[in-house]
Amino acid sequence: MSATARMLETHPQDLGGVDQGKLVACIQSCIECAQACTACADACLSEESVAHLTKCVRTNADCADVCAATARVLSRHTGYDANLTAEMVRLCATACRACADECSGHAQHHEHCRICAEVCRQCARACDELVASLD
Numbered sequence: 001m002s003a004t005a006r007m008l009e010t011h012p013q014d015l016g017g018v019d020q021g022k023l024v025a026c027i028q029s030c031i032e033c034a035q036a037c038t039a040c041a042d043a044c045l046s047e048e049s050v051a052h053l054t055k056c057v058r059t060n061a062d063c064a065d066v067c068a069a070t071a072r073v074l075s076r077h078t079g080y081d082a083n084l085t086a087e088m089v090r091l092c093a094t095a096c097r098a099c100a101d102e103c104s105g106h107a108q109h110h111e112h113c114r115i116c117a118e119v120c121r122q123c124a125r126a127c128d129e130l131v132a133s134l135d
Contacts, residue, residue, distance in 0.1 A: 034065075
């Protein structure tokens with residue numbers, strides 16, 4: 001069992017009707033995506049053709065920030081605001097899809113972009129699944 005799942009299990013408050021499996025998957029996907037996007041942006045900055053990767057670096061940085069913030073919001077349950085949380089998760093899915101699209105455009109030349117696009121798509125799916133379970 002992951003640390004994320006164990007922490008949710010030990011929370012003294014009722015987490016409501018949230019599907020804990022989907023919640024754990026989303027938190028973990030967000031954390032993994034934030035790391036992948038950060039690493040991809042760094043790798044892009046190290047490429048010889050860095051001038052062509054400016055938008056990719058920016059999109060990676062934005063996605064990493066949104067994913068990290070979403071993971072933190074999803075990890076807090078005291079004083080939970082369902083509307084804010086659902087909007088945050090929707091925004092995260094949108095950021096992940098945008099980053100996946102941008103990285104896909106460079107994937108044939110840069111393996112780090114291919115991997116990042118894959119991780120972003122997985123995170124978007126996890127976010128979509130969590131939001132669908134909240135409605």
